[in-house]
Amino acid sequence: MPSFTFHPGPRLLAGAGEASSLADKLPDGPCLFVTDQEVVRLGLTDACCVALEAAGRTVVLFDDVEADPSRATLMAAVYAGEAAGVQSVIGFGGGSPMDVAKLAAYLLGSGDDLDTVWGVDIANGKRLPLALVPTTAGTGSEASPISVITCEGGVKMAVNARPLTADWAVLDATLTLGLPRHVTAATGIDAIVHAVEAFTSARLKNPVSDALAREALRLLSANLLTACNQPDNLEARSAMLLGAHFAGLAFANAPVAGVHALAYPLGGIHHLAHGVSNALMLRHVLAHNVEAARDLYAELAEIIAPECAGQGSQAQAAVLIERLDQLVSDSGIAPRLRDHGIGEQDIPALASEAMKQGRLLVNNPCPIEEADARRLYEAAW
Incomplete structure (x- = not known):
């Protein structure tokens, strides 16, 4: 067998309604909940947010993520998390909210400057506890340590580093119905x-x-x-x-x-x-x-x-x-x-x-x- 290295992904929760169990998996304190307005409008986040609040977590909702999220959007999420003193992050939606959540959790936990961590295996600090919940079956962002952000001139920049791997991922196919x-x-x-x-x-x-x-x-x-x-x-x-x-x-x-x-x-x-x-x-x-x-x-x-x-x-x-x-x-x-x-x-x-x-x-x-x-x-x- 040739030598190789394989990095496993996050711990996995699979099944209907499993996102509501995340309150038991994340630490006490405010939680930055990163999503987009369409996911909120469809009511997909309701059960998870209700469960978090019932467990005593303050939900800091950041739903301004757009497709191909910009650097400005990422930093707005970070600032929202800093202002609320969040202790954990949830990314809920398609690849864009999950990418923002991963990198926001890293920047909030490590205190690193974004421009020092672009690239592969450069980010090596500590992030906040992180859970990811995909509502589309495509990006696989919940499984990967990669966050792609659109910067000036439409250039896609990425951070690809193991600290961005989430603690938990939830696969609930009912969130993708319709x-x-x-x-x-x-x-x-x-x-x-x-x-x-x-x-x-x-x-x-x-x-x-x-x-x-x-x-x-x-x-x-x-x-x-x-x-x-x-x-x-x-x-x-x-x-x-x-x-x-x-x-x-x-x-x-x-x-x-x-x-x-x-x-x-x-x-x-x-x-x-x-x-x-x-x-x-x-x-x-x-x-x-x-x-x-x-x-x-x-x-x-x-x-x-x-x-x-x-x-x-x-x-x-x-x-x-x-x-x-x-x-x-x-x-x-x-x-x-x-x-x-x-x-x-x-x-x-x-x-x-x-x-x-x-x-x-x-x-x-x-x-x-x-x-x-x-x-x-x-x-x-």
């Missing part, structure tokens, strides 16, 4: 990309992350369209939530790569949903990687298309790319950059911005230079 199709599709494709990129990562992939990535892809590919077409199907929603969590654990150890690197400028500059951005670039980056990652793509192809077993690796890799592209289309995501208001004249700027994602590009199975990025955006346009 999600709109476009949200289900985008977050589901995001999770699939996590699984595929973790399995093919050029750095740090290992037998444990591989096993998680394979099972994640099996669960997600088998249930995505059911969840889209039957939004109240609890079995499909549960499978999606578990698959997204497994994918999050996988990429927390074997980091994502070129699809994400080229997706980030689409979100940062053009404000596309992260999962949509990944969907738009998925086929084209996989095709770019196909020779370098052919055997790994062939292995994944047998998970989503068992009938291709026995074919040659080149044919199997082609099947994987076609099936994933079909999932994107069948989920309802418009597949071209032009469908989302991005002009051909925007491509040079996108390619230039993608080159700033060196922490992701280094994980890709083969190099992506700026000329490659421009060609891939052109293919996606």
Whole structure:
């Protein structure tokens, strides 16, 4: 067996209503509750907040998190927590509230300056106790030690360090019932990309992350369209939530790569949903990687298309790319950059911005230079 390191994620609570039990898992004192206004409007936070207050915790609600949260939003959450003297943090919602909660808990606990901790394994201080509750099945943010924040000029900056791993994560599929199709599709494709990129990562992939990535892809590919077409199907929603969590654990150890690197400028500059951005670039980056990652793509192809077993690796890799592209289309995501208001004249700027994602590009199975990025955006346009 080759030497490897695997970092487990948070302790896991799974089941309906488990978020209400967090009051027993967090210390006494005020709790910073990070979410967004839509999650609050839908009433998804009610039971958890009531349970916290019944246990004597003051809930400091911060619900101003937007998609692709900004540095200003992150710091506003930190200031709210400082002013209230919070002793713990809960992130409740999609990837954006969870990313803000993770980094706010770290900054509040460590006292570090944000600009000193960007990057991989630089943040090494102590954070406040932290729990994360996903309400979408996609980002896997509850499983990972990564927080991505949008800074000036739309540049995505990240802190990736083990102290950001939560103490607790709650998987309650009832919180995802009835999600709109476009949200289900985008977050589901995001999770699939996590699984595929973790399995093919050029750095740090290992037998444990591989096993998680394979099972994640099996669960997600088998249930995505059911969840889209039957939004109240609890079995499909549960499978999606578990698959997204497994994918999050996988990429927390074997980091994502070129699809994400080229997706980030689409979100940062053009404000596309992260999962949509990944969907738009998925086929084209996989095709770019196909020779370098052919055997790994062939292995994944047998998970989503068992009938291709026995074919040659080149044919199997082609099947994987076609099936994933079909999932994107069948989920309802418009597949071209032009469908989302991005002009051909925007491509040079996108390619230039993608080159700033060196922490992701280094994980890709083969190099992506700026000329490659421009060609891939052109293919996606």
